[in-house]
Amino acid sequence: MIQIERLYKKFGKNQVLRGLDLHIDKGGIFAILGPNGSGKTTLIKAILGMVVPNKGVISVLGKPIKNKWRYRQEIEYLPQIANFPGNLKVKEIIRMIKDLRQEPSDEERLISLFSLEPFLDKKLSTLSGGTKQKVNIVLTLMFDNPLIILDEPTTGLDPLALIHLKQLIREEKEKGKTILVTSHIMRFVEEVADEIVYLLEGEIYFKGSIPDLKTKTGQSDFEHAIAAIAITTTDA
Amino acid sequence: MLKILKYSFYDLMRSRWSYVYFLFYLALGFVLLFLNQDLSKAVITLMNVIIVLVPLIGTIFGVMYYYNSKEFTELLLAQPIRRSSIFLGQYFGVAGSLTLSLVLGLGVPFALYGLFKSDAIWNFSLLLITGAFLTLIFTALAFNIAISNENKIKGFGYAVLMWLFLAVVYDGLFLMSLIVFEAYPLDSFSLIATMFNPIDLSRTLILLKLDISALLGYTGAIFKQFFGTNTGLVISLLMLLLWTVIPIWRLSYKAKRKDF
Numbered sequence: 001m002i003q004i005e006r007l008y009k010k011f012g013k014n015q016v017l018r019g020l021d022l023h024i025d026k027g028g029i030f031a032i033l034g035p036n037g038s039g040k041t042t043l044i045k046a047i048l049g050m051v052v053p054n055k056g057v058i059s060v061l062g063k064p065i066k067n068k069w070r071y072r073q074e075i076e077y078l079p080q081i082a083n084f085p086g087n088l089k090v091k092e093i094i095r096m097i098k099d100l101r102q103e104p105s106d107e108e109r110l111i112s113l114f115s116l117e118p119f120l121d122k123k124l125s126t127l128s129g130g131t132k133q134k135v136n137i138v139l140t141l142m143f144d145n146p147l148i149i150l151d152e153p154t155t156g157l158d159p160l161a162l163i164h165l166k167q168l169i170r171e172e173k174e175k176g177k178t179i180l181v182t183s184h185i186m187r188f189v190e191e192v193a194d195e196i197v198y199l200l201e202g203e204i205y206f207k208g209s210i211p212d213l214k215t216k217t218g219q220s221d222f223e224h225a226i227a228a229i230a231i232t233t234t235d236a
Numbered sequence: 237m238l239k240i241l242k243y244s245f246y247d248l249m250r251s252r253w254s255y256v257y258f259l260f261y262l263a264l265g266f267v268l269l270f271l272n273q274d275l276s277k278a279v280i281t282l283m284n285v286i287i288v289l290v291p292l293i294g295t296i297f298g299v300m301y302y303y304n305s306k307e308f309t310e311l312l313l314a315q316p317i318r319r320s321s322i323f324l325g326q327y328f329g330v331a332g333s334l335t336l337s338l339v340l341g342l343g344v345p346f347a348l349y350g351l352f353k354s355d356a357i358w359n360f361s362l363l364l365i366t367g368a369f370l371t372l373i374f375t376a377l378a379f380n381i382a383i384s385n386e387n388k389i390k391g392f393g394y395a396v397l398m399w400l401f402l403a404v405v406y407d408g409l410f411l412m413s414l415i416v417f418e419a420y421p422l423d424s425f426s427l428i429a430t431m432f433n434p435i436d437l438s439r440t441l442i443l444l445k446l447d448i449s450a451l452l453g454y455t456g457a458i459f460k461q462f463f464g465t466n467t468g469l470v471i472s473l474l475m476l477l478l479w480t481v482i483p484i485w486r487l488s489y490k491a492k493r494k495d496f
Contacts, residue, residue, distance in 0.1 A: 045496070048313070050310075050495070052493060067492070069316055069319065071316075073316040075314075077314040079314065083307040083311070084307055085247075085305065085307050085311070087250070097311075099239065100239060100315050100316075100317065101315060
């Protein structure tokens with residue numbers, strides 16, 4: 001699904017990605033974890049072509065993506081902070097994205113799932129953080145594409161919406177889709193993720209299942225296992 | 237690109253500023269005609285306003301729109317759209333709506349006054365064409381400055397400085413160099429120096445079309461020889477086109493290589 005070879009990216013003097021290699025197979029939920037500033041968002045943006053790498057090759061669905069844009073038709077991306085043009089209404093932004101992507105969508109189901117009907121005629125700048133995030137989720141998941149990338153999808157969601165989100169992610173997985181998720185909420189990751197990719201200082205430190213990680217660190221609790229990585233690496 | 241253009245254009249059409257700009261020109265047109273009672277004279281006064289104001293508005297709107305649509309841009313970047321289409325679409329949306337405000341705002345009063353039956357129609361058309369060019373040029377320059385500067389304050393500052401330089405400082409330097417090098421033949425120098433500033437170029441072009449070059453003395457005669465002919469007109473319009481195309485090309489070049 002995604003092949004990344006020797007990926008380097010530098011912002012000014014800050015070397016964010018240092019020769020990162022990553023292969024993600026088709027199907028399943030992959031959680032990309034790592035401390036703040038470890039390069040998670042940069043990695044995701046590089047896959048989407050929003051960040052241009054200094055060196056290295058990224059292939060999505062078997063084709064290198066350099067200077068390409070059509071492959072984004074196959075990706076649904078949920079950005080980290082829902083930065084929307086504030087003067088648009090919720091209804092208008094949904095219509096606009098549909099118009100731009102020109103593919104079948106089922107926004108009605110998601111709108112009623114997250115009870116967004118009362119907000120459809122409101123401007124995006126007047127919405128609360130959590131509601132914006134729900135709109136964000138609707139905009140991302142209303143299409144039907146093989147690759148889904150979710151950057152901090154849980155931000156600001158209430159417990160009910162969180163349950164719906166997990167349900168949605170599981171449904172998408174059952175359709176055989178590949179889903180990349182980043183999150184700092186370990187309970188959420190433990191519940192949904194099939195495989196963990198742990199980034200540290202711009203490289204892959206660990207890739208494997210949650211039980212593997214627990215054995216490797218000698219911890220029985222997932223949250224402690226992740227913390228154990230962070231502690232051993234700061235000691236070293 | 238057309239879709240992005242459509243959304244940017246609608247977005248601007250809904251904002252108050254496009255109307256303010258349109259109404260300003262509408263009012264200006266009516267007031268000038270009312271005070272002058274003469275189409276040709278109104279065209280001259282109008283030229284003085286357009287030559288300074290159009291670049292300023294183009295610059296400020298361009299920079300403001302670029303920074304204000306940052307969120308919109310980020311949303312679009314994750315969609316299956318070519319990068320250059322996103323930025324060129326936004327650019328043409330801004331430049332297009334500004335040009336429309338200018339052409340309609342000035343066109344309506346002049347048309348009502350009986351422009352189509354008068355001889356001033358060619359001068360007036362030339363005025364609108366150069367006005368449109370100046371909008372396209374300065375919006376493009378403003379987008380270039382904005383895309384190269386993450387920091388809004390800096391971007392805004394550079395853009396205003398650029399306008400100030402081309403609208404005011406350039407002329408000062410030009411005049412000073414003419415005085416300092418008085419003893420040398422300066423015909424080609426001044427012609428070339430005029431070409432390198434779109435504002436000067438537009439002004440000279442219109443002034444000489446209006447047949448008041450006698451006021452300019454010897455240099456005026458040289459200029460008349462050049463700009464007054466069809467070749468001069470074509471070359472000047474070509475220069476304005478170059479001034480438009482080069483910044484647009486750089487904008488799409490920069491857009492392809494930027495990180496978001």
